[in-house]
Amino acid sequence: MVFDPITELYDKSGELLGVQLSAEAWLKVRESVLAALGPRPEEERPEPLGDWELLKQYWDFPYPVDMDVACSECGAGTEDWSKDEPRKFRLTGASLGGLVAFRCQGCRSKVVKKHFKSHIKTEVTPFQDKVPAKEARYK
Structure with a gap:
């Protein structure tokens, strides 16, 4: 059996619904496909x-x-x-345990404030785009 890196997906009436690519195929065409589709709105x-x-x-x-x-x-x-208007930081999470997270609207870093009984600890994690080499792969 020959492995095909491209699988076309059809509905029951024969209409093309989409295409599934193998991980190897996606890594080869990812940049050109994303460039052709243009910027994707972030939900x-x-x-x-x-x-x-x-x-x-x-x-x-x-x-x-x-x-x-x-x-x-x-x-x-x-x-x-x-x-702030417009917001410099967007709230992304808050818990009763005192963990509060924000996203910096300037550089998209994650700012986490950990509230302890005696003090507050702030941690900032720089934004990082997805790295294809670190994406999950199923074999």
Whole structure:
């Protein structure tokens, strides 16, 4: 049996639905296909403001709710992320355990604030595009 790196997918009436490529084929044509299709709009999930409000409601840390966020990658910063217009940082997650995550709108880095009883630890992870060599492969 000969391995075909391209599989065309049809519906029951014979209409072409799509094409499936092997990982090797995709790596060869990825850049040209993405360039031909043009920029893809990034789907923005709504900010989880309900989770943020819940965290504030049950805030039991010995310090006041902190609203400042800073990105050490691009130098962006704000005293109150929720009042910026346009937003410098988008809330991406908040939990009752005190973990609050943001995405920097300037450089797309991830800013995580970990609230502990006695202090806050901030971690910034630079944005990184997907690297084809690190993508999962199934054989």
